[in-house]
Amino acid sequence: xxxxxxxxxxxxxxxxxxxxxxxxxxxxxxxxxxxxxxxxxxxxxxxxxxxxxxxxxxxxxxxxxxxxxxxxxxxxxxxxxxxxxxxxxxxxxxxxxxxxxxxxxxxxxxxxxxxxxxxxxxxxxxxxxxxxxxxxxxxxxxxxxxxxxxxxxxxxxxxxxxxxxxxxxxxxxxxxxxxxxxxxxxxxxxxxxxxxxxxxxxxxxxxxxxxxxxxxxxxxxxxxxxxxxxxxxxxxxxxxxxxxxxxxxxxxxxxxxxxxxxxxxxxxxxxxxxxxxxxxxxxxxxxxxxxxxxxxxxxxxxxxxxxxxxxxxxxxxxxxxxxxxxxxxxxxxxxxxxxxxxxxxxxxxxxxxxxxxxxxxxxxxxxxxxxxxxxxxxxxxxxxxxxxxxxxxxxxxxxxxxxxxxxxxxxxxxxxxxxxxxxxxxxxxxxxxxxxxxxxxxxxxxxxxxxxxxxxxxxxxxxxxxxxxxxxxxxxxxxxxxxxxxxxxxxxxxxxxxxxxxxxxxxxxxxxxxxxxxxxxxxxxxxxxxxxxxxxxxxxxxxxxxxxxxxxxxxxxxxxxxxxxxxxxxxxxxxxxxxxxxxxxxxxxxxxxxxxxxxxxxxxxxxxxxxxxxxxxxxxxxxxxxxxxxxxxxxxxxxxxxxxxxxxxxxxxxxxxxxxxxxxxxxxxxxxxxxxxxxxxxxxxxxxxxxxxxxxxxxxxxxxxxxxxxxxxxxxxxxxxxxxxxxxxxxxxxxxxxxxxxxxxxxxxxxxxxxxxxxxxxxxxxxxxxxxxxxxxxxxxxxxxxxxxxxxxxxxxxxxxxxxxxxxxxxxxxxxxxxxxxxxxxxxxxxxxxxxxxxxxxxxxxxxxxxxxxxxxxxxxxxxxx
Numbered sequence: 001x002x003x004x005x006x007x008x009x010x011x012x013x014x015x016x017x018x019x020x021x022x023x024x025x026x027x028x029x030x031x032x033x034x035x036x037x038x039x040x041x042x043x044x045x046x047x048x049x050x051x052x053x054x055x056x057x058x059x060x061x062x063x064x065x066x067x068x069x070x071x072x073x074x075x076x077x078x079x080x081x082x083x084x085x086x087x088x089x090x091x092x093x094x095x096x097x098x099x100x101x102x103x104x105x106x107x108x109x110x111x112x113x114x115x116x117x118x119x120x121x122x123x124x125x126x127x128x129x130x131x132x133x134x135x136x137x138x139x140x141x142x143x144x145x146x147x148x149x150x151x152x153x154x155x156x157x158x159x160x161x162x163x164x165x166x167x168x169x170x171x172x173x174x175x176x177x178x179x180x181x182x183x184x185x186x187x188x189x190x191x192x193x194x195x196x197x198x199x200x201x202x203x204x205x206x207x208x209x210x211x212x213x214x215x216x217x218x219x220x221x222x223x224x225x226x227x228x229x230x231x232x233x234x235x236x237x238x239x240x241x242x243x244x245x246x247x248x249x250x251x252x253x254x255x256x257x258x259x260x261x262x263x264x265x266x267x268x269x270x271x272x273x274x275x276x277x278x279x280x281x282x283x284x285x286x287x288x289x290x291x292x293x294x295x296x297x298x299x300x301x302x303x304x305x306x307x308x309x310x311x312x313x314x315x316x317x318x319x320x321x322x323x324x325x326x327x328x329x330x331x332x333x334x335x336x337x338x339x340x341x342x343x344x345x346x347x348x349x350x351x352x353x354x355x356x357x358x359x360x361x362x363x364x365x366x367x368x369x370x371x372x373x374x375x376x377x378x379x380x381x382x383x384x385x386x387x388x389x390x391x392x393x394x395x396x397x398x399x400x401x402x403x404x405x406x407x408x409x410x411x412x413x414x415x416x417x418x419x420x421x422x423x424x425x426x427x428x429x430x431x432x433x434x435x436x437x438x439x440x441x442x443x444x445x446x447x448x449x450x451x452x453x454x455x456x457x458x459x460x461x462x463x464x465x466x467x468x469x470x471x472x473x474x475x476x477x478x479x480x481x482x483x484x485x486x487x488x489x490x491x492x493x494x495x496x497x498x499x500x501x502x503x504x505x506x507x508x509x510x511x512x513x514x515x516x517x518x519x520x521x522x523x524x525x526x527x528x529x530x531x532x533x534x535x536x537x538x539x540x541x542x543x544x545x546x547x548x549x550x551x552x553x554x555x556x557x558x559x560x561x562x563x564x565x566x567x568x569x570x571x572x573x574x575x576x577x578x579x580x581x582x583x584x585x586x587x588x589x590x591x592x593x594x595x596x597x598x599x600x601x602x603x604x605x606x607x608x609x610x611x612x613x614x615x616x617x618x619x620x621x622x623x624x625x626x627x628x629x630x631x632x633x634x635x636x637x638x639x640x641x642x643x644x645x646x647x648x649x650x651x652x653x654x655x656x657x658x659x660x661x662x663x664x665x666x667x668x669x670x671x672x673x674x675x676x677x678x679x680x681x682x683x684x685x686x687x688x689x690x691x692x693x694x695x696x697x698x699x700x701x702x703x704x705x706x707x708x709x710x711x712x713x714x715x716x717x718x719x720x721x722x723x724x725x726x727x728x729x730x731x732x733x734x735x736x737x738x739x740x741x742x743x744x745x746x747x748x749x750x751x752x753x754x755x756x757x758x759x760x761x762x763x764x765x766x767x768x769x770x771x772x773x774x775x776x777x778x779x780x781x782x783x784x785x786x787x788x789x790x791x792x793x794x795x796x797x798x799x800x801x802x803x804x805x806x807x808x809x810x811x812x813x814x815x816x817x818x819x820x821x822x823x824x825x826x827x828x829x830x831x832x833x834x835x836x837x838x839x840x841x842x843x844x845x846x847x848x849x850x851x852x853x854x855x856x857x858x859x860x861x862x863x864x865x866x
Contacts, residue, residue, distance in 0.1 A: 028088040036085055040078035042159065045166040047071045047184075052169035054179030061187055068184050196241035198297065198305055202226065202289065203233045207410035208343045209379060215307050226307060229343075230290055230314045231411060238283040242299055247285040251293035259287040316413035317341035319348060319405045322384055327425040332390040335373065337417070339385060341409050344378035348407040350387075355400035355421055362447040365495050369394045373405065374532075377600060388610075390521065392427035393502060395445035399424055433468065434508040436461055437478070441501035444485070448494055451485065458482040477504045516554040523550040524610055527590075531602050537595050544591045551583060554613075583609070634729050635781065641723055642774045645748075648715055649767040652751075655708050656760025657858065706758070713755035716767075720748040723774075735784055740777030744770045 050056060056064050151157075172178050200215040208229045214220065238245050247259040262284045289311055297305040322336040339345050350371040358364060374387045391397060401424045405417035429435045440457050443450045461468060462478055469475040481504060485497045510517075527543040535543075586609055593602035723745055727737045747770035754763035842859050 025088060032088075033085060036081040038159065039081065040075060042162045043071060043074040043078050045162045048181065049162075049165045049169035051179050051181045051184055052173035054177055054183065056183040057179060057186075064184065196245075196299075196304070197239040198236070199239070200234070200236040200295075200297075200305065200307065202228050202309075203235065204229045205231050205343075205410060207346065207378075216305070224308070225310050227310045227312060228289055229312050232289045232311075234285075234287050234289055234295060236285040236295075236297060238297070238304075239281070241281060241283060243281045243283060245283050245297060245299045245304065247287075248296050248298070249287060249289075249293050250296065251291045257287075259285045261285050314409070314411040314413065315342045317345050317407045317409045317415050319345075319407040319415055319417045321405065321417055321420065325403060325420055325422055328388050331392045331425050331427050332388045333371070333425050334386065334388045335371075335405070336384070336386050337373065337405055338383050339373075339376055339407055340383050341407075343410065345375050345407045346410040348373035348375060348405065351404045351406050351416075352396065352424075353402040353404075354396065355402055358446065361449065363449060364395075364447060365445045365491055365498060366395050369396060373407075392425060394424075395442055395498065397424050398426035398442070429505060429509050431509050433461070433474065434505040437501055437505040437508065441498055441505070444494065444501075445498045448491070451494075455482065455486060458485075471508075474504070474508050477507065516550070516557045520547075520550040520554045520613065523547040524606070524613075528603065528606055531594050531599050531606070534599070540591065540594045544587065548584075548587060551587070555580065555583075583612075634726060634733070634735075635778075635785065637722070637726050637729075638774070638778055638781065641719060641726065642771065642778065644715075644719060645767060645771050645774065648712060648719070649764060649771065651708075652712055652755070652760050652767060653764050655705060655712070656764060659705050659758075659760060709755050709758060709760065712763075713752055716748055716752040716755060716763075720745055720752065723748065730781065735781060738777055738780045740773045740775075740780065744773035744777060747773060 050067070056067075059067065173180075198216055202213040202215065204210040204212070210229060213226060213228065215226065220226075236247055245261075247261070248256050249259060250256045289309055292311050293309060295305075295307045295309065296303060318340045320338055322338050326334050328334040335350060339348060350373060352368040352371070369391050371387070371389050371391065374385050376383050376385045401422065403420045403422060406414065407416075408414045429438055436457070440454045443457075444454045458478060458481070462475060462482070465472070465475045481497060481500050484500065485494075488494045488497055523543070523546045527540070527547050530539050530543045586605065590602050590605050590609070593599070593605065723741065727741050727745075730737050747766045751763045751766035751770060754760075754766060842862055845855075845859055
């Protein structure tokens with residue numbers, strides 16, 4: 001054995017030699033293995049190319065199996081050359097290195113050889129010297145490249161065709177028509193089976209206004225959770241499946257609910273057997289989504305699809321009054337309210353209930369009135385709405401009721417508003433006979449046990465027809481109603497009598513105009529319903545034709561009534577005459593808007609037309625005659641009391657100032673400018689010999705002042721007595737004087753007592769409070785009077801000009817009630833300028849240092865008045 005090298009040169013040589021031997025070993029292995037492995041690689045490449053090109057699924061099963069066997073045999077044959085593979089030995093590697101580097105005398109092998117024969121010191125030294133010299137030749141040692149010899153067998157390079165085919169097939173496999181490696185081992189029948197088509201969608205409730213959601217769309221594949229409204233319908237259809245698919249819905253609580261498939265529809269005119277053979281297998285599922293959860297479609301143990309849902313709950317609606325229920329100008333009930341709901345309410349109505357329940361044995365003919373409410377437009381910004389309905393024909397009209405608003409949304413949630421207690425509006429009847437008929441009708445409708453009493457009242461009315469009836473046709477109508485009532489036994493017959501009594505009362509009150517009015521209201525309601533329900537153009541045109549005919553009939557009857565009664569109201573609107581062409585133009589606009597699709601604007605314009613006709617009807621329906629004249633007389637008396645109270649307060653203030661001036665006469669208050677004040681008073685006196693006060697008025701002696709205060713005391717007491725009589729008169733006419741009259745009477749009594757004690761200052765304060773209380777009472781009486789006349793919120797005479805019932809200062813004339821001091825119009829620039837001049841004159845007068853104290857005090861109080 002040679003000794004192990006110890007020097008650095010020897011270690012470097014050993015490292016280079018080891019690297020060269022390793023590279024040479026790899027080259028020899030590659031050139032020996034590559035020709036043996038290449039046939040197998042070509043067979044595998046061709047098999048993969050056939051698979052990736054998708055040729056196997058297109059071949060019949062026999063050809064596919066034959067080709068698969070051929071590839072298998074070729075693979076086995078390609079493995080046969082591998083039996084000739086052998087590893088290179090160390091000597092072969094060294095000889096390959098020496099041959100590659102053209103080294104003579106085997107310098108590589110020398111490094112590992114040893115001499116033969118007996119070893120001696122000399123022979124070992126000689127061998128080491130030889131190795132050293134041979135090692136010097138290995139300084140630039142390198143490895144040899146592999147030489148496979150394949151080009152000698154494949155001079156045309158056909159092996160490159162297999163490689164190019166392999167790369168092309170690999171790229172083709174990523175396309176839509178590319179095949180898979182496993183296609184060669186799958187039968188053609190299995191390949192021909194089309195995967196099932198899955199269609200899943202969610203349909204929100206129609207009232208939400210949301211579009212359906214297609215779950216299996218490509219755009220929704222990345223959606224993590226689907227948000228849908230509560231109550232949505234989920235539908236899923238599997239086409240071409242195995243027919244064993246199941247659909248489950250698991251909520252967040254872990255409850256799993258199975259959704260059963262629907263029965264497949266049978267084709268028309270086709271036998272069930274034939275249908276199952278030709279039509280693909282279709283399996284449909286349908287269910288409701290009310291809670292959060294996950295929808296899972298399974299076929300056996302495999303999941304075909306999963307869709308998680310977040311259900312948006314449907315909030316219950318809310319409804320509340322906006323303002324108090326009130327009586328419209330035509331006597332109808334007007335309700336303003338607000339409805340809030342996340343998707344819009346489905347229906348709303350007003351619920352009526354009698355405040356005083358009927359007796360236990362009472363048998364009413366009618367229940368509560370029905371009043372559906374108009375709903376705000378879905379999706380609109382405004383949630384406020386208004387509903388007006390004429391309930392004056394109902395038998396509850398004029399009675400105390402409890403009113404509650406109720407609303408229901410499409411999900412079934414119901415909410416109610418606060419309960420209001422009010423008097424149900426009724427139609428005012430000025431004719432005493434018509435009022436008597438209405439009272440009998442109400443008695444009969446509220447309790448059929450009152451039938452004998454109603455018959456007795458009819459007998460009383462018809463006892464002396466020549467004194468009671470101006471028109472004998474009314475007498476015959478009441479006698480006919482009495483006969484019907486006497487013969488009526490069932491509730492339906494009694495209801496017919498009640499309806500007949502209403503017709504009789506309208507005929508007595510209005511004649512033929514009531515029928516035209518009823519037809520007009522029905523036509524307006526029909527058109528409003530048609531616009532609201534989205535009727536077709538033909539239906540809207542038909543409703544407009546009926547409205548025009550009803551309007552023409554109503555206006556014709558109204559004109560005839562105006563000719564017969566010169567005092568009847570004229571057709572005016574907003575201070576100008578309302579002509580037939582104006583109404584026709586408005587109806588044309590309503591029809592055009594409804595047909596063009598702007599139904600909201602059409603409804604608004606129809607509402608304005610109804611308001612115009614309501615104002616016109618209200619002016620006709622105002623109660624007149626003796627009662628109206630008495631009301632106006634009482635209101636005129638109230639205005640006279642207020643005027644006299646104002647004059648009495650002014651006189652009391654003047655006498656109080658005189659009384660203070662007489663006490664202070666001759667007294668001087670000296671200060672820093674006392675002499676100047678006294679001198680100023682002397683200069684302002686008119687002259688010697690004239691007995692006047694500092695303001696230039698004649699002076700009164702203490703005796704005259706006492707007599708004047710006594711007269712004011714008597715006048716104040718008389719005024720209080722007249723106020724008490726006025727209150728009693730108003731109460732006798734059905735009015736209800738408010739607490740303002742009571743406060744005014746008390747203040748008048750206090751003022752009378754103060755005048756008796758000679759305290760004018762206290763008396764002025766009580767008189768001012770009495771005047772303010774009278775104004776409040778007058779304002780309340782005007783509202784009650786307008787309510788009785790069916791004229792809330794409008795002018796008293798409906799068709800007159802807005803300013804025809806006011807004086808040049810904008811105050812109500814005496815014929816329209818007393819001036820309460822609060823209805824003066826806003827002053828224009830001229831009025832403001834005039835008021836500024838008066839204030840400047842007062843301030844200039846106050847700036848005069850020579851003015852007396854009495855005058856300065858009076859002017860200061862003028863500036864403090866508001």
